[in-house]
Amino acid sequence: MxxxxxxxxxxxxxxxxxxxxxxxxxxxxxxxxxxxxxxxxxxxxxxxxxxxxxxxxxxxxxxxxxxxxxxxxATFFEWPIYRDGPEFASTFGDILRIRKDLQELAAKTLSAMSKFAGVEPHPPTLDAPYLGVHLRTESDSLGFWPNFEEQSNGYLQQSQKLGLKYAYLACGDAKEARRFTDKARNQTMPLHVATKMTLLQGEDYQRLTNMSWDQQALVDFLVLSKSTHFTGCSFSSFTMNIAFKRHLMTGGLNTRQWKSPGDQFSTLIGRFESWYGDWMFMYECMWP
Incomplete structure (x- = not known):
């Protein structure tokens, strides 16, 4: 192709x-x-x-x-991918690869995250224990989505349940990111939060800020994908795609379809009880 x-x-x-x-x-x-x-x-x-x-x-x-x-x-609202078989459904999303310079920035962010969590990094294996969090409360989020309190409470419950003391946060609103960071730090069992903006320094930080917002988001995508456990807003296609990609680790090419609210690798906040809404089709129609 x-x-x-x-x-x-x-x-x-x-x-x-x-x-x-x-x-x-x-x-x-x-x-x-x-x-x-x-x-x-x-x-x-x-x-x-x-x-x-x-x-x-x-x-x-x-x-x-x-x-x-x-x-x-968007086809991720429309096309049940498993109609083409599990092998195709599990691999088609990898046809387009993330750019090498973004992968390099993500690797440096991961290394810095490892140090933040108190684990000396040893590339290419980075196994620092941290929770990946995608907070989706920017101004364009819709009113029926889980709000800040619902999302943040759910994410913090996951950190306590798993005994994780460090988190990597992705959020497109700096004010909301600080709000979550403060809330996480002040709970009974403090959760220490970092973002790509706080982890990268010098030339790496400059390279990141010179990129467009969606290019920067790909750095988040890669770092969140490598977290010990991942959690995010169930209405977000960004969150869902990361969760689906991680879900492939349960069975490789023959992995069964995702089931709400999660598996051993990811948990989505804002659980659905009905399959009739348009948003639910992302569960069956998004390429991981």
Whole structure:
């Protein structure tokens, strides 16, 4: 598979036919009397239907006339990944790799986190005991998500349950991060909290702050993935993806699907009792 950074790099880009906001479910018009989500049962037929759609609408790509397609909606709300089998479901998400410079910053953050937890780092094996926490209370979080008190109480309960005295915190709001850090430090069994901003120094800190916010978040992604135990907000796709990735450690390629609220490696806060809401589809439709 060849991956291009931009459309302009595709051979014969001047002849590209751009299809915007393509929605796979639009190919399934028979709902069998169900509501809109009922079309999920017909996803097995997507490939032949998709090829037929390309043929009948004269959109079939060729080397001379390439076609680009942009999905209308995020597939992690729509496509049950295990329809393609556990081997594919467990590995497809690794096709795109995190950049080497981000991996290097994450490694330095992990080393600093190890020292913060009082364990001298010995790369490449870093086994410092720490809780990974993703606090999702930024201004764009939705009102029905777990609030700060619900999330923080749940995370601190996990630290006490597991006997962990150190935590690595990821949060996009510095004020909320300080709020959690203070609360963690002042509980009966203090939890000492660090972030990438407090762990990195000098040129490494400068390299980090020169990156965009989503690039910086990938450093968090890698460090949280290596934590002794991980916990985060169950409505967050960022949290869920880390938990799903860690879940693969339970059985490798043949790992069973995730079950709320967690496993021995991760625990999500804000447990669901119903599978009918759109957010629940992330449990079945997100590539780890």
């Amino acid at each position: 060849k991956v291009f950074d931009t459309v302009e790099e595709i051979p014969n880009a001047a002849s590209v036919l751009k299809i915007e906001e393509f929605y796979p479910k639009d190919l399934n018009i028979d709902l069998d009397g169900c509501d809109g989500r009922g079309v999920n049962r017909h996803l097995d037929f997507f490939r032949p239907k998709f090829h037929a759609w390309l043929e009948t609408t004269r959109r079939k790509p060729t080397a001379e006339a390439p076609v680009t397609i942009r999905f209308k909606w």
